[in-house]
Amino acid sequence: MTRERSSLGKDLVGLEPLDGDQIRSILDTAEPFKEISERTIKKVPVLRGKTIVNLFFEASTRTRVSFEFAEKRLSADTVNISATASSVSKGETLVDTARNLEAMRIDMVVIRHWASGAARFLAERIPSTVINAGDGAHEHPTQGLLDLLTLRDHFGKIEGLKVCIVGDIVHSRVARSNIFGLLKLGAQVAVCGPPTLLPRGIERLGVERFVRLEEAIQWADALNVLRLQLERMEGGFVPSLREYNRVYGVSTRRLEAAPRELLILHPGPMNRGVEIDSDVADGDHSVVLRQVTNGVAVRMAVLYLLSGGDPASAEAAKGGQE
Amino acid sequence: MTARWTEGPDSVAVAPRPLVIRGGRVLDPSRGLDAVLDVLLVGGSVAELGSGLTAPDGADVRDASGLIVTPGLIDVHVHLREPGAEHKETIESGARAAAAGGFTAVCAMPNTDPVIDDPAAVGFVLAAGRRAGAARVYPVGAISSGQNGQRLTPVGELVDAGAVAITDDGNPVMDSGLMRRALEYASAFGIPVSDHPEDLGLSRGGVMNEGVVSTRLGLRGKPNAAEDVHIVRDLLVAEETGGHIHIQHVSTRYGVDAIRRAKARGVRVTAEVTPHHLILTEEAVEGYRTEAKMNPPLRTQEDVDAVRAGLVDGTLDTLATDHAPHHYDEKERAFDDAPNGIVGLETSLGLVLTELVGRGVMDITTAIHRMSTGPAQAMGLPGGTLAVGSPADVTLIDPKRAWTVDPAAFLSKSANTPFGGWELTGGPAATIVGGRVVWEWGP
Secondary structure, eight states, rough: OGGGGOOSSSSSSSSSSSSHHHHHHHHHHHHHHHHGGSSSSOOOOOOTTEEEEEEEEEEESSHHHHHHHHHHHTTTTEEEGGGGGGGGTTTTOOOHHHHHHTTOOOOOEEEESSSSHHHHHTTTSSSSSSEEEEETTTTTTHHHHHHHHHHHHSSSSSTTTTEEESSSOOOOOOHHHHHHHHTTTEEEEEEESSSGGGGGGGGGGOOOSSSSSSHEEEEEEEEEOOOOOHHHHHHSSSHHHHHHHHOOOBHHHHHHOOOOOEEEEOSSSOOOOTTBBBBHTEEEEEHHHHHHHHHHHHHHHHHHHHTTTTGGGGHHTTTOOO | OEESSSSTGGGGSSSOOOOEEEEEEEEEETTTEEEEEEEETTTTEEEEEEETTTTTOEEEEHHHHHHHHEEEEEEEEOOTTTTTOTTTTOOHHHHHHHHHHHEEEEEEOSSSSSOOOHHHHHHHHHHHHHHHHHEEEEEEOOOOOGGGOOOOOOOHHHHHHHHOOOOOOOOOOOHHHHHHHHHHHHGGTTTTTEEOOOHHHHTOOEESSSHHHHHTTTOOOOOHHHHHHHHHHHHHHHHHOOOOOOSSSSSOOOHHHHHHHHHHHHHHHHEEEOHHHHOOOGGGGGTGGGGOOSSSSSOOHHHHHHHHHEEEETTSSSOOOBBBBOOHHSSSSSSGGOOOOOOTTTTHHHIIIIIITTTTEEEEEEEHHHHHHHHHHHHHOOOOOOOOTSSEEEEEEEEEEEEOOOOGGGGGSSOOOOTOOEEEEEEEEEEEETTTEEEEEOO
16 A cells, blocks of 8 residues: 555645545545444454644534544544644644644545645645645635535436535635536535625636525425534624525425425534524435434545555455455 | 945944946936936935036946846834844844845834834934935834824924934824824824724734635635725724825725825825735735735735725835745744745845736836835935935836845845745835945845
8 A cells, every 4th residue: 555556635624726536536445344334343453553643723523423434444643633632722723733743654644724735735744644624714625525425325316407506605615615516516516694604706616606596495305404504603704693584594384485395414513593494404405414423434545545445445445354 | 145245234324435326227216217327426415417427536336238227215114123122133133135126215114123103212213224225214103102102202302303204113002082083183293193003803803805715725814804994994083183194005995086086185194015915915825925914904906906006006005025024933923923024125126116017017217216205205204216315225227137036135123025936127226325335246
């Protein structure tokens, strides 16, 4: 297993640099890995002897735990570093942190950072494989991949699908990874939200733009509903949570007006009663928990492929043969 | 590129020997002069221009055939970082970098630590500049004490001590009432009030131009309107008070247009533009390149075209580098975390000759005007002309020299530039301050 042979390149910093075939190969590789998590003994020796550091400069439960499960189920040795507990809070720069990790001869770094571009910054400076677990408002590629996998599971294909991302697009790395990934696989993409939360020039990425949820619901096959960060109110982007729910909240009543049944995705954690009502979140068309399950499989696929694994051999690899 | 120092520091106090610059193409935009002539410098002043001048006894003679002889270049907007951030630049290293870029004078911004907001601080900058013995260093004082936007500095005392203008550069003057008082009060001393135009409410959180690139990279943007609103405010207050406003580093198409219309109305406004806003667009930020992070941010091609047109037609009076040195590890950060600004003194002339004159954006006379006569007139500085009796500040330009920008070879203490590796044609050959050659290009 050498990094040079990885079909994805050295790192995964985003979906924008990948082509459709590379994205499809990750999704295809995730399929056999899904089954491992259903076993009694959820472990295969694919990454045995590899060391992975989960370097989280921002609080995260879901993504960090999902990565950790994916790593452990592939038998990697893992270390978690959170910014509050590390020398980062003592003023050490990102580049020094990276060099110190490198000096300990690690194989991979999974990084979550509040600054856009941080994963790429790290990837350009260390020879280890870098996986972006979310950088600022830029990309969160494994979230994009698990959303793609969940959509493909449900609809059978991505091509031609109409997917609308709803909510705080400006500050969302999930939105960007979804936009890049969906477009590369041939979907039609829209964004919907208050104009204060839709970034300038978003149409030039090749997406439709809706400022009223009612229009998006008429258009879409699936809604990917983003979490509204509560600090957006203080920033003056939305007047109040109540108002946001009234105008942009995904509710059963609104969905009843849809010409077809819409699939509902949400990257979590959900603000119930704000961007999504509980009956929708828990309803028949919600796939939020399937997204979480798929998250582990997709991350196993990414770790496997970046470590030099052959997409065609994933089925065999999970059987325990190396 | 290497530099050779012909005289040590402190040498300015000693009167130089007469100098004849022989056979160069003398280009003096202040008088529309463009002819092959000899120039005689005596006692720190231009003594005579003519053909076949006889060198006085003891004079040095310098052959300038093939070179362009111009009034010394002036940069009205540089950050020399001293006092307070000497790891980035000192007044001496900055003055030498200026000379190596063909500049005979620079205006040093006051956003140092401490701020240049009292006469002693102005005196410090002036004295350190003289000691450097390179380009002249003109101190610019602050508008408000501590640059905190509250109380006017003792402007009269600052001017007496040597300040040539006031500005809170780094911090825009957000309080329009303070701007009004500054323009009114400064007019008593005949100095301009120089402002960094940025409405902080509109630009809040922004780290680059707002547009499709910021959207794709997930970086917060500053819209053109943040600059436009503030420029218009400054123009209106200047018009109301009759004061002289100098608008720094104009980067937007609307900003250029607003200044053009204000000039037509007779508003006392001068304005500057940087080489990078004339040459680069927001695309330079791709890959989160912190050496393309500056304030105002690099904008779009439409804006580049507009500032070029503004510089050509004189709406923008002067080119200014906004030379902003930063230590390499300060730029070696995530984009959001990196400081704004690039160094510019040692690339400005080469970029102008290559990217603007060389590509037909403007002729050489206009370019030299905007780098010598234009800045001298905008800031009310001596120089900017080769008229007999004016200061013997002269730049010799080699229009043919081909060179590659090598940031490691800069005389500046910092190397933060997006132009590293650019291949340029044309650059300074020698810099003469007060009749003394303070820098010359040499192998």
